[in-house]
Amino acid sequence: MISRSRIRIVVITMMFLIFIVVSTLGIIYGTTRIQTTKENKEMLHMFAKAYDENGFPDSAILQPSPQKASDDFTPTTSFHNFQVSTFYAVAFDLDGNVIEYLNDAPSGFSNEELVEYASNLLKSGKDYGEGNSVTYLITKEDDYILVTMMDTVLMDLTISYLIKNMIIFGGISILILLMVSIILSKWVVKPIETAYEKQKQFISDAGHELKTPISTISANAEILGRNLPDNPWLENIKYENERMSTIVHQLLDLARLENIKPTMSEVNLSELVLANILPFEASAYENNLELNYDIANDIIKVCDKTNMEKLISILIDNAISNCSPNGKINITLTEESGKIMLKVANTGEEIPENEREKIFERFYRSDYSRAERVGHYGLGLSIAKAIATEHEGKIWVDCIDGNVIFNLNFR
Numbered sequence: 231m232i233s234r235s236r237i238r239i240v241v242i243t244m245m246f247l248i249f250i251v252v253s254t255l256g257i258i259y260g261t262t263r264i265q266t267t268k269e270n271k272e273m274l275h276m277f278a279k280a281y282d283e284n285g286f287p288d289s290a291i292l293q294p295s296p297q298k299a300s301d302d303f304t305p306t307t308s309f310h311n312f313q314v315s316t317f318y319a320v321a322f323d324l325d326g327n328v329i330e331y332l333n334d335a336p337s338g339f340s341n342e343e344l345v346e347y348a349s350n351l352l353k354s355g356k357d358y359g360e361g362n363s364v365t366y367l368i369t370k371e372d373d374y375i376l377v378t379m380m381d382t383v384l385m386d387l388t389i390s391y392l393i394k395n396m397i398i399f400g401g402i403s404i405l406i407l408l409m410v411s412i413i414l415s416k417w418v419v420k421p422i423e424t425a426y427e428k429q430k431q432f433i434s435d436a437g438h439e440l441k442t443p444i445s446t447i448s449a450n451a452e453i454l455g456r457n458l459p460d461n462p463w464l465e466n467i468k469y470e471n472e473r474m475s476t477i478v479h480q481l482l483d484l485a486r487l488e489n490i491k492p493t494m495s496e497v498n499l500s501e502l503v504l505a506n507i508l509p510f511e512a513s514a515y516e517n518n519l520e521l522n523y524d525i526a527n528d529i530i531k532v533c534d535k536t537n538m539e540k541l542i543s544i545l546i547d548n549a550i551s552n553c554s555p556n557g558k559i560n561i562t563l564t565e566e567s568g569k570i571m572l573k574v575a576n577t578g579e580e581i582p583e584n585e586r587e588k589i590f591e592r593f594y595r596s597d598y599s600r601a602e603r604v605g606h607y608g609l610g611l612s613i614a615k616a617i618a619t620e621h622e623g624k625i626w627v628d629c630i631d632g633n634v635i636f637n638l639n640f641r
Contacts, residue, residue, distance in 0.1 A: 243411040244404075251403055255396045262392060267365075270380060271358065274367035277317050277378050282371065286319065286332045316381035318364070320348035321374050329374060338363075338381055348377040440478045447471045480609040483540070484592070484616060492534035492620055499531040499538070499570065503563050506542040510550060519553050523561040529570055531640060533621050541617040542572070544610045545636050549576035552634065560633075572638040580629040589627065590615040 318339060321329040326349070333344050347362070352375065357368050363386060364379040451468045458464055503525055514521040531538075549559045557577035564571050581589065588594050592612045618625040623640040 239415045240408075240411055243415065244408055247407045247411065248404055251400050251407070255400050259393065259396060262389070266385060266389070270365045270382070270385075271367065273315055274358075274365065274378050274380055275369075277319065277380075278367060278369045278376055281319065281321070281376055281378075286330065318344055318348075318379040318381070320345055320377045322348075322352065322377070323374060326352065326375075348379070351377055351379075440474070444471060444475050444478060448475070477609065480613060483613055484609065492537055494532050494534060497531055497533050497535050497538065499529045499533070500525050500527055500563060502535065502538060503542055503561070503572065506539055507546065507561060510543075510546050513550055514559060517550065517553070518556050519550060520558040521561075522558065525561070525563045526565060529563060529565045531570060534617075537617045537620070541614050541638070544614045545572075545574040545638070548610060548636070549574050549634075552576060552578050554578045568641065570640040573635055574638075575633045575635040577632055578634050580632070581627060581634060583629075586627050586629075590625070 316334065316338070318331075318333055320331040323329055328345055331341065331344060331348070333339060333341055339347065351359075351366055352368060359366060360382070363381065363383045365382050366377060366379045369376050369378070447467070448471055451464060451471065454464055455461075455468075504523075507521070507523055507525075511521055546559075546561065549561075553559055553576040559577075560573070560575045562571075562573045590611050592609060615625050618638060621640060623638060625636065625638050628635045628637060
């Protein structure tokens with residue numbers, strides 16, 4: 231169980247660290263893309279402004295006047311980035327006819343391809359976007375429409391390198407963090423593991439030590455009962471001794487479950503459940519309870535037969551003990567898509583939602599079930615959960631329409 235706790239700590243820690251690493255890398259990539267997009271848009275606006283002022287330039291060096299920028303746009307990109315970038319542009323009249331075009335890098339587009347591509351962008355109805363290794367901007371003036379494109383091949387390549395490096399170094403970071411978390415988890419869990427092992431040893435030792443005095447008290451009480459029949463004090467001693475004996479045996483059951491590896495074999499779970507229901511039919515009848523069951527045939531489960539019998543008995547006994555007067559108990563066993571589900575339901579008082587996990591803790595009993603007539607001492611459901619866990623199963627409780635339903639699920 232401690233090893234599982236350690237694994238759980240490592241898994242949770244790694245999930246958190248992976249989230250931090252992935253989030254950090256995502257923020258780096260996202261901010262880089264946002265900044266790149268912002269600069270691209272600024273440079274496209276600068277080109278469009280330069281064309282509006284001077285037409286297409288005679289050389290690759292463009293120097294628009296920043297002070298003439300539009301009211302809703304102020305260029306902040308350095309002129310160096312602007313000057314070394316490759317631009318394509320096509321100017322159309324308002325009817326969609328080509329006025330002129332700029333194609334200083336014909337290796338990217340032929341003149342015909344450039345005009346055709348710009349025409350398609352114009353028809354798309356978008357003012358700004360990315361595609362075909364270019365970023366484009368469409369600006370409309372009183373007497374022309376300008377489609378400005380900027381070559382982003384090198385920029386896209388840089389971003390691809392950024393993504394590759396983030397994946398490589400992010401993966402390396404996660405592996406390093408995994409090793410660190412494994413080492414740290416051992417250090418963190420060690421005191422808990424030591425305390426837990428001591429607790430288990432104490433329970434086992436105390437249980438074995440208590441068995442002898444309990445047996446002695448029981449034997450002496452029986453002898454005294456022959457000479458003091460119907461003595462209330464003696465009857466109370468017998469009753470309390472029986473309670474102590476039950477608690478000790480349950481504690482020893484828990485200790486065995488945690489220390490001894492179960493013996494697994496193929497068991498017909500359907501027959502096992504039916505066999506464990508039959509002894510409780512008389513108890514249900516005596517308490518005026520209606521006991522119904524629907525057990526699917528020939529469900530096979532690899533399990534420890536003895537412990538599985540104990541688990542089934544605990545759930546049925548719990549249902550009978552906590553069922554409402556003249557109530558009903560329903561037991562179902564089904565298998566679907568390789569999953570086995572056992573449900574034990576009884577009519578009765580709803581368990582508060584904040585107590586539904588606690589009832590599986592040792593010695594825990596909710597207020598409504600603490601009456602001594604129940605005869606339980608807060609260990610039965612702990613044993614049931616321990617057995618379910620050792621069989622890689624899950625146990626939980628639901629309260630629906632006046633029914634308390636204990637669910638047991640096996641893969």
